[in-house]
Amino acid sequence: MSxxxxxxxxxxxxxxxxxxxxxxxxxxxxxxxxxxxxEVGELARIMARTYGDxxxxxxxxxxxxxxxxxxxxxxxxxxxxxxxxxxxEAFLKNIEKKTSRDKDRHQNNEKLK
Numbered sequence: 001m002s003x004x005x006x007x008x009x010x011x012x013x014x015x016x017x018x019x020x021x022x023x024x025x026x027x028x029x030x031x032x033x034x035x036x037x038x039e040v041g042e043l044a045r046i047m048a049r050t051y052g053d054x055x056x057x058x059x060x061x062x063x064x065x066x067x068x069x070x071x072x073x074x075x076x077x078x079x080x081x082x083x084x085x086x087x088x089e090a091f092l093k094n095i096e097k098k099t100s101r102d103k104d105r106h107q108n109n110e111k112l113k
Contacts, residue, residue, distance in 0.1 A: 008088040015077045029082050036075040043068040 006014070019026055027035065046063050048054045080087045106112055 008091060009086070011073075012077055012081055012087060015074060016081050019078070019081075026078060026082050029079060032075055032078050032082065036072065036079065039068070039071040039075055043072055 026032070042063075043065075046060065046065050046068050049056045049060055050065065077087065079085075080090075
């Protein structure tokens with residue numbers, strides 16, 4: 001890891017500190033869910049234009065894929081902080097679930113070969 005790497009617990013702490021010192025307070029959980037949906041839509045727009053069949057519009061110029069992904073991550077971290085979810089723990093459990101459930105499924109999928 002480089003000195004710029006951030007763990008999930010550190011990211012959750014950084015967002016929480018930013019909200020408490022700069023952002024005044026968290027938006028409500030439902031507002032943040034709506035914002036998450038909006039941010040995912042912005043990410044989808046850039047993906048559709050970069051990797052899909054849609055062409056770019058003037059309003060798409062200057063949009064950065066990484067920044068759009070970071071916006072999604074930011075709001076997801078806000079929701080995790082608000083609801084008491086430890087994203088590190090949840091992520092590790094999710095990897096275990098997927099590994100257990102899908103250990104043979106993808107290996108045997110002819111569509112992936």
